[in-house]
Amino acid sequence: MFPTRLAAGLLSATLACNALAADFTFKFQSSDPSGVKNFEIQQAWVDRVEAMTGGRVEIDLLPVGSVVSHTETLGAMKMGVLDGHISVTGYFSGKDPAFGLIGNTVGAWSSPDQLIDYINHGGGYELMNELYKPYGVKFVGGGGTGVESFVSKKPLDGVEDLKGLKMRAPEGLVQSVFAAAGASPVNLPGSEVYTALSKGVIDAADYTVFSTNHEAGLNEIAPHPVNPGFHSLPLIEIAMDLKEWNKLPEDIQAIMTVSARDFAQDISTQLAMADREAVNEARANPDITIHDWSAEERRKFRTIARDQWQVYAEQSPNAEKVYQSVTEYLESQGLL
Incomplete structure (x- = not known):
């Protein structure tokens, strides 16, 4: 009887572990080092995606340079070394000047909201996906970190x-x-x-x-x-391997898209608040x-x-x- 109960217990434990395992596990690399606020906000996005999908999606977010340099993540996705990145679009201007122009249209935007509006409602989202398609990359969403200091x-x-x-x-x-x-x-x-x-x-x-x-x-x-x-005012983006994106069911794609919009607002708002505090301290x-x-x-x-x-x-x-x-x-x- 004891061996039977033991076997039943082990089976139940195995099934429970399988139920908790993520359906989709991805490795993303950030263009920021760990320990800075940008990375903390990016990690919070990763945690929200896991919660919003009920644990079906798990993303391991690595700091800049963990796998490849900050300019090489597009190629790393194509090679299957990375599944995605949270990065600055302008870093890829060496592949096409278009990324430099849309990644930081210097002098165009007075606030992150203007850039976010262009991405979400002014044609930027569609254009980014057109630009990334030859690289096998899906632009999930993005926005501006904020008007930078110097x-x-x-x-x-x-x-x-x-x-x-x-x-x-x-x-x-x-x-x-x-x-x-x-x-x-x-x-x-x-x-x-x-x-x-x-x-x-x-x-x-x-x-x-x-x-x-x-x-x-x-x-x-x-x-x-x-x-x-x-x-x-650079464009910071969430992007991932297009093949991996296409494997996702529609509900998870929708969650990823909406959460990327939330991330764009989140990072610009939190950094603006932090900026005001830091300016007061510096003064x-x-x-x-x-x-x-x-x-x-x-x-x-x-x-x-x-x-x-x-x-x-x-x-x-x-x-x-x-x-x-x-x-x-x-x-x-x-x-x-």
Whole structure:
């Protein structure tokens, strides 16, 4: 009798374990390191997806560089090394200038909400999926982290101060715009910004929002931040292998899509709240001077940026599609 009961117990335990096992298990890589707020918010999205699907989907989110570099995740999905990523679209401008243009249309957006509206209701979602289809990647959704701050070891009060400035800028349109403004941009992953600033390799950086910069100690070694930022509002996206996406039932696809929209609002809202707290803290520090560019200087920079949109649009047919899509949307909303 005892062996029979034991066997029955083991069988029940096995069935229970199987019932709890996820139907779909994915490995995603972030473009952010663990420990920063961006990554925490991304992990919260992962946890929500698991809860909303009743445990049918389980996503293992890895920090930047865990499997491949931040610029290689598209290829890693195609090779089956990764199932997805949460990343900045502009990092893939080396594959097509279109990703640089839509990934950070420098000077186009005054707030994350404008970019989110374009993605969800202005044609951006459909265009992103058209651009990614040849790579076997599904654009699930995305939005803007926020209008970025700018960290600098030197006082910056306008476009003239950018001339000759050694600075970090991500791949794509951002580098082109800063170069056109007279700066000397270099390509460095975000994880190397602190070291490069502290060692004098660069004097400034287009990195991310004020609160993340401040928490990382960047404002202490580069005590002349420009805030609000005058430059970048990058598109942060959730994307995954198209074949894996197509295996998902319709209800899970719907959950993933809606949750990606929620993520876009979540990350921009939480970072804006954190930014306000960090700015107050920085203002209380006599060693940090926050520079707020005048409306005239911001217009000068955006004029330079918009000239570069057209230059970028000429670099590939897809970039031309992005240019037409974004400018038509901006014009329709009275934003251009």
